[in-house]
Amino acid sequence: MAEPLLEVKNLKVQFPTEDGVVKAVDGTSFSVAPGETLGVVGESFLTVMGLVTKREARISGEILFRGQDLLKLPPEDFREIRGAKISMIFQDPLTALNPVHRVGNQIAEVFQVHRKVSKKEAFDEAINLLQLVGIPEPAKRARRYPHEFSGGMRQRAMIAMALALSPDLIIADEPTTALDVTVQAQILDLIDQMKKEFDAAVILITHDLGVVAEHCDDIMVMYAGRMVEYGEARDIYYGAHHPYTWGLLQSIARMDQARTERLRPIKGQPPSLIHVPPGCPFNPRCPYVMDICRTEVPQLIPADGHHASACHLPLSEKERIVKEEVLVH
Amino acid sequence: MSTHVAERTEAAPRTDRAPLLKLTGIKKHFPLTRGIIFQKKIGAVHAVDGVDLEVYPGETLGLVGETGCGKSTLARVIMRLHESTEGTIQFEGRDITHLEGKELRALRRNMQMIFQDPYASLNPRKTVGAIIGEPFRLHGTVPKNRIRDEVKQIMQLVGLNPEHYNRYPHAFSGGQRQRIGFARALALRPKLIVCDEPVSALDVSIQAQILNLLEDIQEEFNLTYVFIAHDLSVVKHVSDRVAVMYLGKIVELAPGETLYKNPKHPYTGALMSAVPIADPDLATVKKRIILEGDVPSPINPPLGCRFHPRCPRAQLPICAEQEPQLLPQHPGQVAACHFPLEDRAVITEDIETPLHKAEDAPPDGQTAAKAPDPSQWEPGNAE
Numbered sequence: 001m002a003e004p005l006l007e008v009k010n011l012k013v014q015f016p017t018e019d020g021v022v023k024a025v026d027g028t029s030f031s032v033a034p035g036e037t038l039g040v041v042g043e044s045f046l047t048v049m050g051l052v053t054k055r056e057a058r059i060s061g062e063i064l065f066r067g068q069d070l071l072k073l074p075p076e077d078f079r080e081i082r083g084a085k086i087s088m089i090f091q092d093p094l095t096a097l098n099p100v101h102r103v104g105n106q107i108a109e110v111f112q113v114h115r116k117v118s119k120k121e122a123f124d125e126a127i128n129l130l131q132l133v134g135i136p137e138p139a140k141r142a143r144r145y146p147h148e149f150s151g152g153m154r155q156r157a158m159i160a161m162a163l164a165l166s167p168d169l170i171i172a173d174e175p176t177t178a179l180d181v182t183v184q185a186q187i188l189d190l191i192d193q194m195k196k197e198f199d200a201a202v203i204l205i206t207h208d209l210g211v212v213a214e215h216c217d218d219i220m221v222m223y224a225g226r227m228v229e230y231g232e233a234r235d236i237y238y239g240a241h242h243p244y245t246w247g248l249l250q251s252i253a254r255m256d257q258a259r260t261e262r263l264r265p266i267k268g269q270p271p272s273l274i275h276v277p278p279g280c281p282f283n284p285r286c287p288y289v290m291d292i293c294r295t296e297v298p299q300l301i302p303a304d305g306h307h308a309s310a311c312h313l314p315l316s317e318k319e320r321i322v323k324e325e326v327l328v329h
Numbered sequence: 330m331s332t333h334v335a336e337r338t339e340a341a342p343r344t345d346r347a348p349l350l351k352l353t354g355i356k357k358h359f360p361l362t363r364g365i366i367f368q369k370k371i372g373a374v375h376a377v378d379g380v381d382l383e384v385y386p387g388e389t390l391g392l393v394g395e396t397g398c399g400k401s402t403l404a405r406v407i408m409r410l411h412e413s414t415e416g417t418i419q420f421e422g423r424d425i426t427h428l429e430g431k432e433l434r435a436l437r438r439n440m441q442m443i444f445q446d447p448y449a450s451l452n453p454r455k456t457v458g459a460i461i462g463e464p465f466r467l468h469g470t471v472p473k474n475r476i477r478d479e480v481k482q483i484m485q486l487v488g489l490n491p492e493h494y495n496r497y498p499h500a501f502s503g504g505q506r507q508r509i510g511f512a513r514a515l516a517l518r519p520k521l522i523v524c525d526e527p528v529s530a531l532d533v534s535i536q537a538q539i540l541n542l543l544e545d546i547q548e549e550f551n552l553t554y555v556f557i558a559h560d561l562s563v564v565k566h567v568s569d570r571v572a573v574m575y576l577g578k579i580v581e582l583a584p585g586e587t588l589y590k591n592p593k594h595p596y597t598g599a600l601m602s603a604v605p606i607a608d609p610d611l612a613t614v615k616k617r618i619i620l621e622g623d624v625p626s627p628i629n630p631p632l633g634c635r636f637h638p639r640c641p642r643a644q645l646p647i648c649a650e651q652e653p654q655l656l657p658q659h660p661g662q663v664a665a666c667h668f669p670l671e672d673r674a675v676i677t678e679d680i681e682t683p684l685h686k687a688e689d690a691p692p693d694g695q696t697a698a699k700a701p702d703p704s705q706w707e708p709g710n711a712e
Binding site for chain 2: 210252264
């Protein structure tokens with residue numbers, strides 16, 4: 001594996017609220033190499049990765065970007081990196097774009113802030129970018145306001161903005177959840193294509209296991225703020241080792257499966273992040289729960305390669321279950 | 330795999346029976362006006378523009394299409410929440426297009442709806458018991474002193490704890506709220522339930538719970554569903570037949586399995602190929618039909634075939650001049666296209682091989698389960 005671009009070590013993010021402390025991320029470590037797409041899946045509360053700068057959050061651990069700990073940087077330096085080297089694509093482009101500024105100006109602003117160029121030059125750059133992300137008549141469209149764009153075009157504009165300074169890392173937080181499938185396919189292809197063009201790494205946060213299967217190299221499965229499984233796409237889809245991952249795979253309706261197959265949902269509700277169950281956070285919903293699961297938090301244990309899972313079941317048992325119960329459709 | 334298709338086509342289109350619901354030439358145009366005091370009509374949004382559809386008792390009819398294609402409007406027209414501009418709606422052979430007052434209310438006993446947003450469709454100031462009991466009070470089908478028992482029974486049925494009778498909607502999660510909405514729709518034992526995006530606001534694992542519930546209840550009460558969603562995988566899973574809508578018209582109608590394997594309309598093909606498949610091997614070899622541009626405005630829909638400006642197969646002038654009719658293709662399938670796609674345009678037979686193995690091979694023969702060496706998994710030539 002190449003030198004990691006981003007390395008996160010034992011990251012914890014907590015938000016104090018009136019009801020208690022929300023443990024949004026609870027001790028997670030992972031790394032992303034240049035040119036890699038990492039998929040992050042799970043239910044709810046994934047947006048956290050973008051919020052690492054929020055003042056009210058309590059953050060501990062390390063976020064190493066090219067070996068430099070972002071959390072220790074003074075705010076000005078961090079701001080310099082965020083935007084220029086790390087950029088983000090948000091779920092809802094209508095709320096992420098400013099409704100009272102022309103789309104072109106919003107993109108141009110990025111250049112004005114980070115590159116100290118003239119307004120005219122910045123605007124021309126913005127038009128180039130709009131062209132790059134496949135918006136027809138970019139010069140005309142740059143003068144329009146966000147409400148005059150369709151959902152797909154807004155998301156393209158967001159991508160243009162994220163790419164403005166050729167970042168090394170793009171964090172896409174549910175970039176296509178609000179879009180129709182045909183547009184979703186266009187946008188995801190665009191992200192893939194831009195990734196290649198700029199040789200950037202992508203972290204794709206989504207709940208859609210189909211999107212992850214088609215666009216990600218590595219997959220990280222999160223549950224209740226913890227990483228429960230990590231592996232290459234193939235490890236996850238054909239040989240997952242965590243009951244939560246099994247549950248996710250079994251509960252989705254799939255195009256390629258006959259209808260006679262009944263869905264097998266995960267029982268119960270996703271946990272509250274304030275009162276995370278003791279032991280393995282998944283234990284109240286897990287069909288394979290054992291006594292140890294209720295008391296001891298399982299550690300992330302590698303199986304082979306960098307496929308790892310946090311579950312007390314013995315490896316042989318996991319492999320048996322995958323074969324006999326999960327993959328049998 | 331082929332056996333499944335055979336089973337489905339036998340079981341799916343129950344065309345031998347009289348339709349429960351029949352739409353003929355349904356149009357719904359929303360007028361666009363200009364001026365404040367003297368409003369004059371300057372055009373219309375052609376939300377639904379000529380739909381013929383039959384829904385048979387006991388079946389689930391799926392309705393898919395992109396945002397703005399008119400599927401929700403059609404649902405509301407069926408429910409008589411919108412007055413149709415043209416066309417007739419028949420329910421059990423009776424024309425219900427212009428029913429009013431008492432008769433319309435009596436009809437609603439037989440037709441109910443589940444809405445998309447479980448947060449907006451329940452009155453926050455009423456207890457769950459009152460919400461589910463409301464239909465009984467309105468229609469007087471159950472004597473007042475028995476309403477409470479009846480409501481508790483329904484709550485049990487849809488998987489809610491009857492002890493939560495006196496709670497308010499805010500105390501429930503999204504999935505549970507959708508159960509409340511379902512219980513309310515079920516209260517009068519309707520024959521038809523129109524589900525408008527019933528699971529799209531829910532987490533994946535909760536979606537599966539609700540979909541299974543819908544299926545169980547359908548069997549128990551012999552319900553008929555019109556099921557609307559933009560998620561094709563979900564629609565295919567629940568539906569016997571699926572209708573694909575584009576700009577206010579149905580462009581293709583077929584059993585889900587046929588639609589997935591042999592879509593005939595290029596738009597259906599594009600939709601099918603755009604749906605992400607949760608299987609990395611299958612995904613890499615799937616053929617893609619990529620659409621350019623966005624859906625045109627329904628104010629001035631294109632002449633001829635509405636899809637021709639975006640269609641990769643369009644041939645001028647015929648596609649721009651003649652509107653294609655819905656013509657039979659495979660058994661149970663109709664599509665409106667001058668140049669329908671050939672069979673297996675998206676998913677080829679050999680792509681299914683890895684899947685086939687996962688389905689039919691004995692468990693210990695599954696290389697898929699371990700996938701120790703990716704090189705063994707060259708797509709397409711698995712064995």
